[in-house]
Amino acid sequence: MSTRFTAFILTLFVFGNSSYCQKNTSFNVKKQLEYCVQQASKTLKVIPNDGTSPRTVPNGSKDWKFVNYKDWTSGFWPGELWYLYEATGDQKWEKQADKFSRFLTPLSVSKANDHDLGFQIFNSFGNGYRLTKNEAYKDIILKSADTLATLFNPKVGTIQSWPHNKFGGHNTIIDNMMNLELLFWASKNGGNKKLYDIAVKHAETTMNNHFRPDYSSYHVIIYDYETGKKIKGRTAQGFSDDSMWARGQAWAIYGFTMVYRETKDPKFLDFAHKLTRVYLDKLTTEDLIPYWDFNAPGIPNEPRDASAAAIVSSALIELSSYTKDAALKKEYLTKSKKMIVSLSEHYQSRDVNSAFLLHSTGHKPAGSEIDCSINYADYYYLEALLRFQKLKIK
Numbered sequence: 260m261s262t263r264f265t266a267f268i269l270t271l272f273v274f275g276n277s278s279y280c281q282k283n284t285s286f287n288v289k290k291q292l293e294y295c296v297q298q299a300s301k302t303l304k305v306i307p308n309d310g311t312s313p314r315t316v317p318n319g320s321k322d323w324k325f326v327n328y329k330d331w332t333s334g335f336w337p338g339e340l341w342y343l344y345e346a347t348g349d350q351k352w353e354k355q356a357d358k359f360s361r362f363l364t365p366l367s368v369s370k371a372n373d374h375d376l377g378f379q380i381f382n383s384f385g386n387g388y389r390l391t392k393n394e395a396y397k398d399i400i401l402k403s404a405d406t407l408a409t410l411f412n413p414k415v416g417t418i419q420s421w422p423h424n425k426f427g428g429h430n431t432i433i434d435n436m437m438n439l440e441l442l443f444w445a446s447k448n449g450g451n452k453k454l455y456d457i458a459v460k461h462a463e464t465t466m467n468n469h470f471r472p473d474y475s476s477y478h479v480i481i482y483d484y485e486t487g488k489k490i491k492g493r494t495a496q497g498f499s500d501d502s503m504w505a506r507g508q509a510w511a512i513y514g515f516t517m518v519y520r521e522t523k524d525p526k527f528l529d530f531a532h533k534l535t536r537v538y539l540d541k542l543t544t545e546d547l548i549p550y551w552d553f554n555a556p557g558i559p560n561e562p563r564d565a566s567a568a569a570i571v572s573s574a575l576i577e578l579s580s581y582t583k584d585a586a587l588k589k590e591y592l593t594k595s596k597k598m599i600v601s602l603s604e605h606y607q608s609r610d611v612n613s614a615f616l617l618h619s620t621g622h623k624p625a626g627s628e629i630d631c632s633i634n635y636a637d638y639y640y641l642e643a644l645l646r647f648q649k650l651k652i653k
């Protein structure tokens with residue numbers, strides 16, 4: 260038997276056997292999900308009754324800052340509520356998820372403000388439709404996909420991320436990869452088939468222009484509106500134009516993994532593996548929670564970004580399911596689990612505030628949301644826990 264084949268069989272045994280998971284780890288996903296339920300229950304009690312939802316708890320505070328439906332993060336809180344409904348089956352969460360999702364309805368009939376519609380609508384109504392098949396949600400998702408598509412510039416081949424902040428051209432940020440899921444879903448569920456082509460074109464253009472030779476991502480690429488030519492790569496939220504902003508690379512890993520799921524085109528899978536390789540190889544922290552930027556000048560005295568770790572840990576679980584390379588699968592699952600365990604054991608907010616996690620960094624160059632609790636870290640942490648739980652049941 261070849262060594263490779265032996266390793267494959269061993270991995271199948273290790274990860275396919277739930278009793279292995281139970282015997283060899285004290286990590287208890289159910290307990291972490293219960294913790295999320297308790298924290299979210301506390302948060303529910305402090306949300307004002309004015310259509311807003313919780314976004315962030317600043318470092319040193321116990322109090323949430325609330326935002327309305329227009330904020331780019333407005334879909335994460337309803338998304339968490341849907342995940343809690345999925346985790347518990349308790350209709351209390353369905354009721355709350357429905358209530359907070361519906362606050363976002365105006366987005367589906369407004370002009371597109373920016374690319375964040377995918378985050379906003381798919382995490383809220385997308386999860387809601389997946390779990391309830393409520394036709395009203397579907398209508399909102401389909402309308403929002405058409406709205407997002409209005410930002411597509413065929414001369415460039417991407418959706419413009421920030422129409423209000425032009426940086427001297429058509430700008431696309433790596434985060435935008437995440438919003439393609441809304442377009443794929445709509446194209447397959449009664450929406451315009453062209454949405455699929457737009458999503459694929461955006462992914463291809465991004466693959467060709469958004470990365471350095473080592474597969475680390477730029478945050479922003481500026482294109483010429485008319486010729487579609489790339490002008491330059493730069494940053495907005497990272498340390499420098501040439502640095503690897505942790506959350507940007509995390510969005511890229513998650514985004515290209517999702518694009519492979521939706522297209523089954525192997526070039527996207529191969530690319531997702533390459534993006535993951537550079538992230539994992541450059542990760543120097545013992546607990547696998549990255550500094551906010553891999554090239555931040557003050558490392559090791561720089562803030563971490565728990566949100567990037569939550570995004571990557573969730574993505575790795577999905578990416579691991581697309582490889583037949585036993586060693587790679589094992590590496591992805593082992594590291595994903597280590598990230599989830601680190602977040603659970605050393606980054607939970609517990610009594611500090613009612614978010615799930617501490618130590619995320621939103622926009623360090625702007626001096627905003629540094630080393631704080633933030634709703635998208637909580638959303639992807641919960642998603643990773645649920646994905647991990649499903650993996651163990653298999």
Ligand code: GLY
Pocket residue numbers: 434496506621
């Ligand atoms: N999409 C904005 C961010 O990741 O901060």
